[in-house]
Amino acid sequence: MLRATTTFLCAYCQKMSVLTPHMGFSASTLANKRPENQQTVDSLYDLSVDIRKVRKFKGWVLSENSVYVYETADLLRDMGADTASIARVLETHPEAILCRPEDVAAQRDLWSSVCHNRRELVGIIEKFPASFFTLTHHTNQRDNICYLQSLRLSKRIIGKLMASAPQSFSRPVERNQEVIHMLRETYLDLGGDEGNLRLWFQKLLSQNPYILMRPAEVWRDSLGFLREKGFTTEELLVLVSSLRASIAELQPEAMQHALDYTQGVLVCSEDELREIVLRCPAVLYYSVSTLVGRFKGLLDVGVSMDQVRETPNVLELTTQIVLYRIQKLASYGYDVRGGSLDVIVGTKKDFEMTYGKLQLRQQRPLFNPVAPLRTAEE
Numbered sequence: 001m002l003r004a005t006t007t008f009l010c011a012y013c014q015k016m017s018v019l020t021p022h023m024g025f026s027a028s029t030l031a032n033k034r035p036e037n038q039q040t041v042d043s044l045y046d047l048s049v050d051i052r053k054v055r056k057f058k059g060w061v062l063s064e065n066s067v068y069v070y071e072t073a074d075l076l077r078d079m080g081a082d083t084a085s086i087a088r089v090l091e092t093h094p095e096a097i098l099c100r101p102e103d104v105a106a107q108r109d110l111w112s113s114v115c116h117n118r119r120e121l122v123g124i125i126e127k128f129p130a131s132f133f134t135l136t137h138h139t140n141q142r143d144n145i146c147y148l149q150s151l152r153l154s155k156r157i158i159g160k161l162m163a164s165a166p167q168s169f170s171r172p173v174e175r176n177q178e179v180i181h182m183l184r185e186t187y188l189d190l191g192g193d194e195g196n197l198r199l200w201f202q203k204l205l206s207q208n209p210y211i212l213m214r215p216a217e218v219w220r221d222s223l224g225f226l227r228e229k230g231f232t233t234e235e236l237l238v239l240v241s242s243l244r245a246s247i248a249e250l251q252p253e254a255m256q257h258a259l260d261y262t263q264g265v266l267v268c269s270e271d272e273l274r275e276i277v278l279r280c281p282a283v284l285y286y287s288v289s290t291l292v293g294r295f296k297g298l299l300d301v302g303v304s305m306d307q308v309r310e311t312p313n314v315l316e317l318t319t320q321i322v323l324y325r326i327q328k329l330a331s332y333g334y335d336v337r338g339g340s341l342d343v344i345v346g347t348k349k350d351f352e353m354t355y356g357k358l359q360l361r362q363q364r365p366l367f368n369p370v371a372p373l374r375t376a377e378e
Helices: 002-016 038-046 051-063 069-078 083-092 094-098 101-112 118-127 138-150 155-164 173-189 194-207 209-213 216-228 233-249 252-266 270-279 288-300 305-310 312-316 319-330 348-363
Strands: none
Touching: 038 051, 038 069, 038 094, 051 083, 051 094, 069 083, 069 094, 069 101, 083 094, 083 118, 101 118, 101 138, 118 155, 138 155, 138 173, 155 194, 155 209, 173 194, 173 209, 173 216, 173 233, 194 209, 216 233, 216 252, 233 270, 252 270, 252 288, 252 305, 270 312, 288 305, 288 312, 288 319, 305 312, 319 348
């Protein structure tokens, strides 16, 4: 069985490998011929901004004539930003000084509507200055905020969306309404509870802020493919709820390749394959090259394909994590090759609990199970 699986792995690797032409790129950068605006440079120095960093990444800003250095700093200061925060924002996104103060003030008022306080807003600006200082499509931003608020989504979720995926708010609200409507129909058609719909939306959007950028047709294609593979309505709801944000990235062709490869390695039936996918939905969005690496890593450490079929979610772990956990357990006398892989799957916290139990078991003498643990002094 092991020889057959290894042969399949090698054959598939050879089949999937392609020769790619070498492409050379010259990192040539056009020098900025325009002289710097010395007043801008001096103003940024006064604000403790690292001019060398600005010159290196956004040097063209220093040559602009219409700038609002102190006005921008004052607006940030009024929001509660200290000197260090202002300097970080202007170093990271020096284009901020090109924005008209009245436009920044309007943006501040708009973003304040999805933040609990000014301190939270300053924190968002520090992390995502480009999102905040993108002042175009103000009307679309306002309309999209009102629409998401009408869905009773929390301020935290809306704020995260605005910061991480500002493109979703720059486009007409009708585009987002179409995607949300399709998601709602999908969830309810699969048997989802109307009462849990808002919570489901929030989890979906918090995991992948770019999810609204995916056309509604992509969702339909992905779900249609999974229906054709034999998943029931109840199973599709489980998959959609498990994958949440990742389902927006799925492509039928890529899923087919992943399923074909997994079925070939594990030598399982269609029914068994569906059960494996339900227990490890990640199989659907892993590329074949990723799956090749995961299976090869498991074989290299002595894990059998029978064990993988019994605990398919081991594929969610990287080879490095699997190796580390197996070695850690081996130091306490547990050999996963002869038992279940359940002991190594799960989060880091899950594994630490398992590892801690084995550690305690080794420290207690077998002949006296209630003996106290040995201390470092002993």
